Amino acid sequence: MPAIEFPPIDIPAHPAAAPVPIMPIETGEYDYIVVGAGAAGSIVAAKAAAAGYQVLLVDIGTAVPASDEDAWDPTRWYKMLANPDFEMGFHSTPQANLVNTDLAPGRVAQMLQSRGLGGCQLHNAMVYVRGGRSTYDHWARQGCAGWDYESLVPHFKEIERTLGIVTAEQDEFSQSFLDAYERLGLPYNGSYNTGPSEYGAVPFQFTIEKTADGRLRRTTSFEKFVGAAELPTLTIATGVYVRRFFTDDDGRGIEYNSPAGEHMRVYARREVILSAGAIVSPAILLRSGIGPADALSDCGIPLLHDLPQVGRNFYDDLGCGFPVLVKSPLPDTPYGFVGAGVFACESGSAPSDPPAFGEINLEVQISTSKLPGAPDSYGIRYCLIGCSAMHLASRGTVELDPRKPFGRPIVNPMWLTAEGDMDRCLAAMKLAHDIASDPALIEQWDWWVPPEELVVCEEWVRLSGTTVQHYVGSCQMGPDAGTSVVGPDLRVHGVPNLRVIDASVAPTPVTGNTAGVAMVIGAKGAELLLNGD
Ligand SMILES: Cc1cc2nc3c(=O)[nH]c(=O)nc-3n(C[C@H](O)[C@H](O)[C@H](O)COP(=O)(O)OP(=O)(O)OC[C@H]3O[C@@H](n4cnc5c(N)ncnc54)[C@H](O)[C@@H]3O)c2cc1C
Numbered sequence: 001m002p003a004i005e006f007p008p009i010d011i012p013a014h015p016a017a018a019p020v021p022i023m024p025i026e027t028g029e030y031d032y033i034v035v036g037a038g039a040a041g042s043i044v045a046a047k048a049a050a051a052g053y054q055v056l057l058v059d060i061g062t063a064v065p066a067s068d069e070d071a072w073d074p075t076r077w078y079k080m081l082a083n084p085d086f087e088m089g090f091h092s093t094p095q096a097n098l099v100n101t102d103l104a105p106g107r108v109a110q111m112l113q114s115r116g117l118g119g120c121q122l123h124n125a126m127v128y129v130r131g132g133r134s135t136y137d138h139w140a141r142q143g144c145a146g147w148d149y150e151s152l153v154p155h156f157k158e159i160e161r162t163l164g165i166v167t168a169e170q171d172e173f174s175q176s177f178l179d180a181y182e183r184l185g186l187p188y189n190g191s192y193n194t195g196p197s198e199y200g201a202v203p204f205q206f207t208i209e210k211t212a213d214g215r216l217r218r219t220t221s222f223e224k225f226v227g228a229a230e231l232p233t234l235t236i237a238t239g240v241y242v243r244r245f246f247t248d249d250d251g252r253g254i255e256y257n258s259p260a261g262e263h264m265r266v267y268a269r270r271e272v273i274l275s276a277g278a279i280v281s282p283a284i285l286l287r288s289g290i291g292p293a294d295a296l297s298d299c300g301i302p303l304l305h306d307l308p309q310v311g312r313n314f315y316d317d318l319g320c321g322f323p324v325l326v327k328s329p330l331p332d333t334p335y336g337f338v339g340a341g342v343f344a345c346e347s348g349s350a351p352s353d354p355p356a357f358g359e360i361n362l363e364v365q366i367s368t369s370k371l372p373g374a375p376d377s378y379g380i381r382y383c384l385i386g387c388s389a390m391h392l393a394s395r396g397t398v399e400l401d402p403r404k405p406f407g408r409p410i411v412n413p414m415w416l417t418a419e420g421d422m423d424r425c426l427a428a429m430k431l432a433h434d435i436a437s438d439p440a441l442i443e444q445w446d447w448w449v450p451p452e453e454l455v456v457c458e459e460w461v462r463l464s465g466t467t468v469q470h471y472v473g474s475c476q477m478g479p480d481a482g483t484s485v486v487g488p489d490l491r492v493h494g495v496p497n498l499r500v501i502d503a504s505v506a507p508t509p510v511t512g513n514t515a516g517v518a519m520v521i522g523a524k525g526a527e528l529l530l531n532g533d
Helices: 041-050 074-081 133-141 149-163 172-183 221-227 277-287 293-299 421-436 458-464 515-530
Strands: 030-035 055-058 095-099 105-107 200-203 208-210 216-218 234-237 241-248 251-257 263-274 318-325 340-345 360-368 382-389 397-399 410-412 498-500
Touching: 030 041, 030 251, 041 055, 041 221, 041 234, 041 515, 074 216, 095 458, 133 149, 149 221, 149 515, 172 200, 172 340, 172 421, 241 263, 241 277, 263 277, 263 515, 277 293, 277 397, 318 421, 318 458, 340 421, 360 421, 382 421, 421 458
Parallel strands: 030 055, 030 263, 055 234, 263 498
Antiparallel strands: 095 105, 200 340, 208 216, 241 251, 251 263, 318 382, 340 360, 360 382, 397 410
16 A cells, blocks of 8 residues: 555544534434445435435535546546545554564554545445355344344345446456466355355455446445435535534534534434444544543543443454566456455365354455556556455554544554464465465566565564454444443444444454445444334
C-alpha cells in the first residue's frame, strides 16, 4: 500500500455538554435517523424508508459523481484511495509488534476509512465474500439467536441480486495462479460463497456489475439500495459530521456539525441508528457518554450509561506478503485484484467437513502494479503475493483522545499481542512463498523469489504485516451487557431507541473480506427494526 498523506479533517472540538440550538435538517420530522451511508447504513435507510417511515440518512462525506472514472472503474481503486476527498485519514497507534524499514518497532498503519455516500465500498477492492457458514452458526451458538447462516441466506441472496455480483473470468495470467494453487493441493472451488465450504482455489466474486455496453462497474449498497429506488420518505444530508447521540425530555436524536460548521441537533421520533463503521460507531457511543465510566470521566464526558465493552474487541486481520518482479508487460486485470484467490487452513491440510469455526484462516489475494495508481514508484512491474491471516486471537481498542475527545479516535489493533498469532502469520507467509515458488509461475518472474528463510520468519511478518481493513467487533453483539455492546436485536444495551447496525457489531471475525458481513448486518438489522424486535 502506498504511503499517502491526507490533510487533517477539520473537526471542531466542543464540550459534550454544551447547549446547542435545535435546528432540524429540512423538515425535522424523522422517524429514524441513520448515521452513515456505507455498506450497512444504506440498506437500513432504504428499507426503513421503503416501509413508509420518514428517514434521515446523514453522512460526513458527499456523493461521488457518476462521471468519476476513478470511483466506478474497478481497476482504479488505488487512485480512489489516494483521493483525500473520500478518505478520513485515520491511523493506528504505533504497533509494538510491527517494525519500520529500519527494523525499529512501533510502525503506524494507515487505517483507511472512506467517507461519502457508499462508505468504504467507494474505494474497497470489491472482493465479495459472504463470510463463511461456520462464522454465523458460531454467532448463533454464542447467544445471537437468528444470526445463524441459514437465517441469513435470504438476505445474502437479496444483496447479491441487488448489487450484481460477477465471478471473475480467468485469463491466461490468473489461470496460471489457479493452476499453481491446485498443484499445491488446494482443490478448485467454484462456489466458495454458496457451497458448503470456502476452502480451496477460488475464482473471486466481486461487487461489480456488467453494464449494457459490456463495461465493468463497481457497485455499492448506497447506489443500488438507495440511489436506484425512488424513496420520497428518505432525506439524505451530506457533509454532516455527527458528534454524538443525545436524549433529553423531548426525546432523542443526534448532535452534528452542519457543512457550514454550525453545531446543531435533530430529533428522531423512533430511533437513532449508528452505521458509521467499526472505527467511528464506537467513538460516537463514547462521545455520547455510553462506554466505560472511567474512560469517559478521563475525557470529561458526562456518563449516560456505563457500558464497559464499547470500543473493546476491535479486530482486524493481518495481511503479510512480498512482491515478485514480473516479466513485462503485465497483463491487464479487469478487477480490483487478480481474479484467482485462495482460502486455506493454517494446518496445511483440508478442513473438517463441514469446516469448524475459524479453521479456514488464510486468504490469498494477488495484486499487480499494472492497476492504475498502484505503488509503482520505481517503474517496476511486480505482483504482490499477499496472504491474510484470519481468525487471529489479538483484540484491540477504539478509544477517545482525552485531549480532544471530538477529534479522531485512537485506534489500536494490538496486532500480534496474543499467543499463536505469529504462528498463523508464519503459515500465511509460507503459503505465499510456496505459491511464488511454483515451478510454472517462476517462468513469469523476472527476478528471484526471495529465499524462504528471508520471508518465512518473524522479522518479515513484523516488517510486511499491515491492516487489510477488515475492521469488526468494536460494538460487539451478544446477549450479556457485561461482555457485549448490543443485543442480538442490535439495540445498545441499556439505552432505549438506539441501535448500532454495521460491521462493528460482528462479535467475531468472519472468514474473509468484510463488506459482505456489513451488508448482511444491514439487511438483517433492517428486518429487526421493521419487525419491531
Ligand atoms: C481500502 C479498503 C479495501 C477493502 N477491500 C474490501 C474488499 O475487497 N472486499 C470486502 O468485502 N471488503 C473490503 N473492505 C472492507 C469493507 O469495505 C468494509 O468492511 C465495509 O464497507 C464496512 O461497512 P460499514 O457499513 O460498517 O462501514 P462503511 O462502509 O465504512 O460506512 C461508514 C459510513 O459512515 C460515514 N461516517 C463516518 N463517520 C461519520 C460521522 N462522524 N458522521 C457522519 N457520517 C460518518 C462514512 O462517511 C461512511 O459512509 C475494504 C476496506 C477498505 C478501507
